[in-house]
Amino acid sequence: MSWESRARYADMAQVEPSWYDDALYEWVAMPAIDVPSGAASAEDPAPQTDAAMSYRVRSGAYLGEGEVLWSEWSERSEAVAPSSPPAPPSIVYPPAGSVCAVDATFAEGLPAGPAVRWRHNPLDGSAQTSAEVRWSFDGKVRGTRPCGPEMSAEASLPLSGVDVYALAESLGERVYTEDWELAVRTKGASGEWSGWAAVRVRLARMPRAWFEEPS
Incomplete structure (x- = not known):
């Protein structure tokens, strides 16, 4: 936040943050932030992440022996919508x-794997703007899938660039007997990624049966 001071002999300033309480229908003041002499801007070190914020400022002249002559508080600033990573x-x-079934699709002959669904968890109330799905196996990332603003997306294995059949040829059957890690992260209005949410799953091929007799 920044402001213009017209005090001629001010030695310091204070900024008072307030958050809006929807239950009480009023602004709730927080401890004032001390601003060094000559500064005309400040940063709120601990804004609320789930409520609107507003600020007001005052100037002070040091009188000596710990006494300060303060001006009146300024008018309250416009409300600021909070923004924080989800x-x-x-x-x-x-x-x-x-255990998720891996079966061939008719269109491409690639293993389909499970579709992935998740719920965006914003701290500032903003909608999801993008997301990313990551598949890992044997300590290595095997594929990622960027997704748009929808709350969940079709982010199956082939869409994430993972061909399980080809991986099984190089790593063997443990592709189907050891855990995979599936992880998802999202973005909101702040433009910063959330942390990864992850689950461990296993993949399995669909069983098949055929007649030996009569052939």
Whole structure:
């Protein structure tokens, strides 16, 4: 925040942050922020992340022996919408520990794998603007999938650049017997990523049966 001071002999200033309490329908003042002499801007070190903020400023002249002559508080600033990175999303599907079927699609012949669904968890109330899905196996990232503003997306294995059949040829059957890590992160209005939310799942091929007799 910044302001213009017209005090001729001011030695210091204070900024008073306030947050709006929707239950009480009033502004709640927080401890004032001391501003060095000559400064005309300040940063709020601890703004509320779930309520609108407003600020007012006053100038002070030091009189000696710890006494300060303060001006009246300025008019309150316009309300500022909070903006902060979201909390890690909640992965709705697949659940942790589940076994997800890997089957070939008719269109491309690639393993389809599970679709991924999650819930965006904003701290500032803003909607999801983008998301990223990451598949990892054996300590390495095997594929990622950027997603748009929708709350969940089709982010299956082939869309994330993962061909499980090809991976099984190089790493063997443990692709189907050891855990995969599925992780998701999201962005909101702040433009900063949330932390990763992750679950561990296993992949399994669909069983197949055929007749030996009669052939």
